[in-house]
Amino acid sequence: MDVHLLREEGRAIQSELKQISDIENQAVGLKGILDQLPRAHASEFRSEISGLASQVKKEKRVLNSALTKIVNYGVPI
Structure with a gap:
């Protein structure tokens, strides 16, 4: 692959x-x-925010993994 x-x-x-x-x-x-x-008003929103935060963490792990692979090829970023 091209550097x-x-x-x-x-x-x-x-x-x-x-x-x-x-x-x-x-x-x-x-x-x-x-x-x-x-609490009664906020619980639905808390649940949504927690779900979104969880999804963001998953995406962050995937991106960090991809970036690590690129760096491991010896490509300076």
Whole structure:
């Protein structure tokens, strides 16, 4: 595989990982806001946020794995 293409792919993955970090930070902020609401009103939203956070973590693992493979090929990112 072309080193240039791997480097570009690695940079794109790094960009995605930064966006995922931003999403994770937003989820933490939302959980903090939900803690201030009455429990009955917030439980549905908590469940949704937890599901989304779980999905984001899965995607982050996949992207980190792909980035690690690129780096292991000796391609500087």
